[in-house]
Amino acid sequence: MTEQRAALGDNPALWPAPLASGGVDATVTVPGSKSVTNRALILAALAADPGWLRRPLRSRDTLLMAEALRSLGIGIEETAASSTAVTGLPEARGEAWRVIPGTPQAPARVEVGNAGTVMRFLPPLAALAEGPVSFDGDPRARQRPLRGLLDALRSLGARIDDDGRGCLPLTVHGIGSLDGGPVEVDASSSSQFISALLLSAPRFNQGVEVRHVGRTLPSLPHIRMTVDMLRAAGAQVDSPDSGGEPNVWRVTPGALLGRDIVVEPDLSNAQPFLAATLVTGGRVTIPDWPAHTTQPGDALRQIFTEMGGDCTLDEQGLTFTGSGRVHGIDADLSEVGELTPGIAAVAALAEGESVLRGVAHLRMHETDRLAALTREINALGGDVTETEDGLRIRPRQLHGGVFHTYDDHRLATAAAVLGLVVKDVEVENIATTGKTMPGFPELWHGMLAGDGARA
Template identity: 55%
Template sequence: MTSVPDPWPAPRATSPVDAVVTLPGSKSLTNRALVLAAVADGPSVVRRALRSRDTALMAAALTSLGSAVDTAGEDWSVTPAPFAGDVAVDVGLAGTVMRFVPPIAGLTRGTVAFDGDAHMRNRPVGEVLTALRGLGVQVDGDALPFTLRGSGTVRGGTVVVDASASSQFISALLLAGARYEQGVDVRHDGTPVPSLPHIDMTVAMLRQHGVEVDDPGSGGGANRWTVAPGPVRPVDHVIEPDLSNAAPFLALAAVSGGTVTVRDWPRATTQAGDALRGILAQMGCEVGFTDAGLRVTGPDELQGVDLDLHDVGELAPAVAALCALATTPSHLRGIAHIRHHETDRLAALAKELGGLGADVVERPDGLDLRPAPLGGGLFHTYADHRMAHAGVIVGAAVDGVLVENVATTGKTFPDFAGFWSGLF
């Protein structure tokens, strides 16, 4: 990664930006593909895999359990093997590693100890661990650090979880369920599950592997997902560009009045980031597909929006940054759950955008923003890549914004700062 100062002076767009960008692969797709490859009946290849800290941690975790994960090239090969215990797993700052690996680690013979970065010790995982106990796995602890003691098999069966804090609680159990003796029947009891597109992504990928899944879309009920026990067919996945990582780049078109095209944007996808098309159109941008990908052209003035972002909460930091630059008020709702992401994103956004002059009010489940003149200053990121994205978006439109620890973007986009600077 290119060395950058800390804090980093965010580049200012002094004229309309005209750029075509090729984004790294989706973290969500890459890590799901790796997990499924590790429990499949034969070798698989994950093509165009995202190479980032989160995916490297997932590959390392699966390797420590016994799978052979070759990450030397652009396409990563995975050869499954019986899981062995008495290992340690570093989850870093990766929620997918902390939540997706324990359900398959339960299939080991031996002990698997989990820990990670200090910031991760505040992120919720207890619902997954409680569920695993109910499915027959011995677990010591309810938060990082915790330990699983596997017997080589997992009974499985029915389990009730409150997934109102994270859809990953559901996905984690579904990804492993076909390898449990009774499969898994996951029932949600709580306020509506956030980020449902991520569960749709999990279900779609399980079906690609030949796994039988009953979900809300096929009559399973709005709060119930069932995975039948059975084989997991090896599948070679081609990873789509990370559409959530497209947010700052498309936002750059929006704030500069320029045009940015993201190559290879899929016409149909389960990625939550696809919602950017509709959001940016509501804010006044011209949005459309070309032969190259998705093209966004910014307006003369950004319009505020009234949005329920419950299903696409990961977009909230970038959208909030745009709303702080809009010429009419905005109301972002339905995102109380993002208080439990890498940081309390609602509190962090209110503090950092407010520190630059934004008229922002923090609500229990969202933010209200009204037009106000913004100025330069230090924008803290809280070791959160999405907060860094918000900072650089504002910095593209406002002189003198300094982004603290922009290197945290390496979680999903290696050398983001260098790539971003090259667009100006």
């Protein structure tokens, strides 16, 4: 704890981002995927038999999901780590959670924090309980969109009281089952609306047929992840990727299997470490990078290669090497929007202009990420302008200053990347990285020390 205080400096709210003395050279073991962990928890909770999650992520978002499921009567037992300390470290890579499924119970209260997966994946499950289940969260969570999902649930037979706000706080009044069937939903503001309906659909009386009727659907890899995990749990799913109708997903009612699943490393959380190689001209290896995955973070291999790096994927994992020069990029990030803050940080240090497109939906994430990136990079001397659906970033000489994070973990890690080569960058509330990556400051210092950082 003393070392952590020292790392934070005199003002614990401001973290002095460490400056790299040269090219980084490290192996960094990142924790499990938040997206996989929280989907696996939902599927295990609805299964017919107990299941295991091995190497799960223990972060604020996943612990909120686990606690919410416990409040609904689902048993979750942890092994190989204390349940009282959020370290994010699956000790010796042996931590596991045993999930004992059951019929969701009510009354219950769900605290969502600012976790989109919790606030969106759990209302369909709560509709299967008998009685009221209330949902609330952080102030920012009350501003994040839910109307499309809530309207869809109502059309499937759920009773939900949100006083017409279309956001938190709300109460789901379950009657023990949900009719299901065909439903239209505008998921242009969040693909999580579709994933939320699909994950619980095997327990609906008629399953579900979800038809997206809005504008461009963002973050399609996350829907593919949901579909793949449903199929692995024994669900029958028809989807556009398997030859089905465009923008339509169908799930047949039926029992889910209790599984023993090993959670993949979170590839999006590997982003700042890969970015470090680009901006310092170094090398980083991420062990256990999967050869085949639905995680959006896998797109970093191509994106960061276009920006000047080189990567090798072998039995050691993914090794990424920077050339010492960063190229600008023109990229449609609509399917991988969560990567935008880290890409923007690298682009701010590039030799040429970058245009990041297809990410208008980021205005409704943990914060308005487009406005925040523009404001904070420009405060360090950058030249970033918002476009209708993204950012235009022109290279400028940056200087030190405070980088505000707005309680957004990806803004905090993006600031750390800038601080590698820009002297005197101070990151406000680096602790917000605990949302998905506890222990990030220690990992970051470990990478710079080249000591084989592990999380």
